[in-house]
Amino acid sequence: MRLVVRVKLLPTPEQAVALDATLRAANQAANEVSRLAFERKIFRSRDLRNITYGHVRSQFGLPAQSAQHAIKKVADAYTTLRSNLRHGNYGPPGSPRRAKIEAKPIVFRPRAAQPYDDRCLSWNHDARTVSIGTLTGRIKDLAFTGSPDQLARLREHRRGESDLLFRDGLWFLSATIEVPDRPLAEPTAFLGVDLGIANIATTSDGVHHSGKGLNAVRHRHRELRRRLQAKQTKSAKRLLKRRRRKEARFAANTNHTIAKQIVTEAIRTGRGIALEDLGGIRDRVRLRKPQRVTLHSWSFHQLGSFITYKAIRAGLAVIHVEAAYTSQGCSRCGHVDKHNRPNQETFLCTSCGFAEHADVNAARNIAARGVAGWAVSHAADDAA
Numbered sequence: 001m002r003l004v005v006r007v008k009l010l011p012t013p014e015q016a017v018a019l020d021a022t023l024r025a026a027n028q029a030a031n032e033v034s035r036l037a038f039e040r041k042i043f044r045s046r047d048l049r050n051i052t053y054g055h056v057r058s059q060f061g062l063p064a065q066s067a068q069h070a071i072k073k074v075a076d077a078y079t080t081l082r083s084n085l086r087h088g089n090y091g092p093p094g095s096p097r098r099a100k101i102e103a104k105p106i107v108f109r110p111r112a113a114q115p116y117d118d119r120c121l122s123w124n125h126d127a128r129t130v131s132i133g134t135l136t137g138r139i140k141d142l143a144f145t146g147s148p149d150q151l152a153r154l155r156e157h158r159r160g161e162s163d164l165l166f167r168d169g170l171w172f173l174s175a176t177i178e179v180p181d182r183p184l185a186e187p188t189a190f191l192g193v194d195l196g197i198a199n200i201a202t203t204s205d206g207v208h209h210s211g212k213g214l215n216a217v218r219h220r221h222r223e224l225r226r227r228l229q230a231k232q233t234k235s236a237k238r239l240l241k242r243r244r245r246k247e248a249r250f251a252a253n254t255n256h257t258i259a260k261q262i263v264t265e266a267i268r269t270g271r272g273i274a275l276e277d278l279g280g281i282r283d284r285v286r287l288r289k290p291q292r293v294t295l296h297s298w299s300f301h302q303l304g305s306f307i308t309y310k311a312i313r314a315g316l317a318v319i320h321v322e323a324a325y326t327s328q329g330c331s332r333c334g335h336v337d338k339h340n341r342p343n344q345e346t347f348l349c350t351s352c353g354f355a356e357h358a359d360v361n362a363a364r365n366i367a368a369r370g371v372a373g374w375a376v377s378h379a380a381d382d383a384a
């Protein structure tokens with residue numbers, strides 16, 4: 001499984017100046033390459049390199065690898081754009097929006113993210129520094145910081161490229177890590193996790209992880225957003241952007257905490273983790289309007305991916321099960337009936353009389369499907 005770890009950089013003022021100059025030059029170079037690509041209708045990475053590399057290096061003074069990455073970034077951006085156009089994401093052919101996008105080259109922000117590979121970025125985990133190529137030569141002792149958890153993952157699993165980022169006045173490196181996804185031990189049982197709205201996550205053990213704090217913050221931010229949006233000034237827009245990021249960070253922190261508690265419990269009890277197949281979740285988030293804004297589907301997906309990721313990293317078995325009828329089926333007798341749900345919170349089986357909190361019943365169904373699903377999908381391994 002390929003994942004991303006973002007660590008904060010702690011540059012000295014001089015180092016920050018060098019990073020800034022390098023990032024700006026890389027994006028100026030990318031804009032120049034993009035203009036040429038657009039003019040000459042040449043979009044393949046190799047072809048673009050042939051016509052722009054020498055020019056880009058001499059004009060912008062970039063290190064060799066940075067120049068190559070800037071060119072590749074342009075080629076990748078046009079690939080993405082073409083794919084979006086093909087899928088109609090900018091409207092049908094001939095629509096004004098699409099025509100506007102097709103009429104000019106892609107433009108990169110002055111400090112858009114820039115990729116670095118191992119030739120121009122190396123990591124010293126003991127000293128907690130990186131060495132990075134800049135316009136003015138290599139910075140050898142650029143300090144970084146992260147949680148103990150992040151640092152351990154970087155040290156063990158980092159592979160390939162990292163992105164240099166500048167966000168809200170701070171510098172970051174987003175590093176790619178590759179985590180092996182074979183469990184250390186065969187699971188004998190599964191902890192089922194139901195993702196929901198009032199309770200963000202409920203386990204088959206009957207533990208509810210409430211989203212109260214999260215929803216309260218969202219409501220507060222929404223009020224503020226409404227007032228700021230009415231203003232339409234530049235400073236209001238800036239404030240809005242900052243607010244959105246803050247809200248996203250808060251949601252991510254909440255999701256991390258919940259995921260950690262769930263995975264810790266599975267480790268403690270020697271179980272695997274069963275989750276609903278996340279593809280189905282979006283369909284479930286069709287609610288009355290006030291709730292719909294409360295809960296963004298990305299937050300669901302984020303929690304699901306945090307749990308999956310932390311579990312796989314801990315060597316646990318993870319299985320995603322079919323989501324259909326997990327909320328209407330009885331976890332004791334298997335009877336499926338929409339009347340089993342007299343209200344949002346309650347499960348009451350019309351056949352056997354089994355009563356339980358609706359989310360706990362769903363989580364138990366997910367756990368049971370996990371056991372069955374694992375046996376089926378790993379039968380082939382055992383036979384081999």
Ligand SMILES: [Zn+2]
Binds near residue numbers: 332350353354
């Ligand atoms: Zn029943």
